[in-house]
C-alpha cells in the first residue's frame with residue numbers, strides 16, 4: 001500500500017490502473033479474478049476459468065498481466081504461470097493486443113479486454129493457435145492439466161486457484177464428462193442430491209427435526225399402547241364381570257346346595 005501511496009496519483013497510467021482495479025473489485029466477473037499486486041500496481045495477477053466446451057473446461061489458470069509505464073497507450077503483456085498445455089510458462093504470450101502487436105492495441109481497451117482476449121485464445125487450433133508462447137499439447141494432457149490446475153498455487157499470491165476463483169465448477173464440469181463412463185457416478189450423485197434434498201425438505205433446520213419425528217412415533221406408540229391397554233382392560237373387564245363370578249356363583253350355589261343338603265339330612 002505504501003508503494004501505491006508513493007506513486008504519483010496524477011500520473012495517467014496510475015490513475016487509469018487504479019480506476020480499473022476499482023471497477024473490477026466493485027463488479028467482479030465469475031469467469032476471472034484479477035487484481036494488482038499490493039506492492040506494484042503495474043503487475044496484476046489473474047485467475048481465469050478455462051473456456052466451457054473445450055479441453056480446458058474446469059481448469060483454472062493463473063497468469064501475470066504486466067502493464068507498461070505508458071499504459072493505456074501501450075498494451076499489457078501476459079505471462080502464464082499455471083501449467084496448461086496451451087501457453088508456454090513465464091513467456092510473454094503473442095496475441096493481438098499484447099506488446100507483440102502494439103499497433104492493434106487501443107487505449108480504450110483495458111485489463112478486462114486482455115483477460116477476455118486470452119480466454120478466447122485458449123481454444124484456437126492449428127495456424128490460428130501458433131505464435132510466440134504457444135504450445136500444442138494433446139487434448140488428454142490438457143484435460144489432465146486442467147484438473148491439476150485447480151489446486152495450483154501461485155508462489156507470489158500464496159493462494160490456490162480454487163481459493164482465488166471458487167464458484168460453479170460442478171455445473172460446468174457435468175456436461176463435459178462423457179455420460180457413458182460417469183453414469184454410475186452421476187446416478188449416485190443424483191441419489192445423493194435427492195437424499196440431501198429430502199433431508200433438507202423434511203429437516204429444514206436440524207434442531208426441530210428430532211423434536212418433530214420422535215413425538216410422532218411417541219404418539220403412535222401411545223396409540224398402540226392405549227389400544228393394547230384397551231384390549232387388555234376389555235379382556236379384564238370381560239373376565240372380571242363374566243367368568244370369575246359365574247364360576248364363583250356356581251361354586252357358591254353348589255356349596256350352598258351341599259350345605260343345605262347336609263343340614264336337611266342331619267335335621268331329618
Ligand SMILES: [Zn+2]
Nearest residue numbers: 045154156157
Ligand atoms: Zn499470483
